[in-house]
Amino acid sequence: MRTISGKGWGQLPREIAMALAGAKINGSESRMLWAMVYKTIAFNKSNDGIPWSQLEELTGIDQWHIGRAINSLLKKGIIFKKDNVFGIQTDFSKWEVPPKRVAMRERPPNQGELPPNQGDLPPNQVDSRDLSKRTIQEKGFSTSLEKDQIERNKKGITRSKEIFKQLMRDQEAKDKAFIKKKQSDLSNISGKKSK
Numbered sequence: 001m002r003t004i005s006g007k008g009w010g011q012l013p014r015e016i017a018m019a020l021a022g023a024k025i026n027g028s029e030s031r032m033l034w035a036m037v038y039k040t041i042a043f044n045k046s047n048d049g050i051p052w053s054q055l056e057e058l059t060g061i062d063q064w065h066i067g068r069a070i071n072s073l074l075k076k077g078i079i080f081k082k083d084n085v086f087g088i089q090t091d092f093s094k095w096e097v098p099p100k101r102v103a104m105r106e107r108p109p110n111q112g113e114l115p116p117n118q119g120d121l122p123p124n125q126v127d128s129r130d131l132s133k134r135t136i137q138e139k140g141f142s143t144s145l146e147k148d149q150i151e152r153n154k155k156g157i158t159r160s161k162e163i164f165k166q167l168m169r170d171q172e173a174k175d176k177a178f179i180k181k182k183q184s185d186l187s188n189i190s191g192k193k194s195k
Contacts, residue, residue, distance in 0.1 A: 012041055019092050023078060031059040032069040036079060036086055047080075047087030 016037075025033065035058040039050045056063050070086075073079045076096040080089050089095065 016088060028061055028069040029072050031061060033073060035059050037088060040087055047085045049085045
C-alpha cells in the first residue's frame with residue numbers, strides 16, 4: 001500500500017507495531033502509550049517533551065491519573081524518560097515482559113517439532129493434538145454412541161408423554177364419574193324434599 005507523506009502520515013516501524021500488539025498493558029496505559037506514539041513517531045521523532053496537558057487532552061485521562069499510567073509504563077520499560085522528554089523504548093529486551101515475536105531473534109532448536117511422547121493417556125482420553133475429525137473417527141471416538149443415547153432419550157420422552165396422556169384421560173374419566181355421582185345424589189336429595 002502506498003502512503004501519502006504530505007497528508008499527516010507517520011511511519012510506525014514494524015518491530016514497534018508488533019511489540020505494541022503483544023504488550024501486556026491495561027486501558028489507561030494503552031491510551032497513554034498511543035498518545036506518546038502519536039506525539040513522537042507520527043511526527044518522525046524518537047522522543048519529545050510532551051506536556052501533561054497535551055496527554056490529558058489526547059487520552060481523556062485526568063492529570064491526577066496520568067502519572068500512574070506513565071509510571072507503570074516506565075516500570076514495565078515500554079517507554080523511557082530523560083529529564084522531561086518521553087519516547088518509546090525500542091530496545092525490547094528492556095521491557096519487563098518482552099513481546100515474544102520481537103524479542104526472539106532466532107528460533108529455538110525444537111521449534112515446530114511436537115513435544116516428546118509423555119506416555120500413554122488413560123482410556124477414552126485423547127491428546128489435544130489429535131482432536132481432528134479424522135483422528136476421532138480413526139480412533140473409534142465417534143459420536144454414534146451419543147446418537148444412540150439421544151435416540152434412547154427421545155424414545156423415553158415419547159413414552160413418558162404417552163403415559164402422561166393416559167393418566168390425564170383416566171383422571172378425567174374419574175372426575176366425570178365423580179361429578180355424575182354428585183349430581184345424582186343432589187337430584188335424589190331434591191326429589192325426596194319435594195315429596
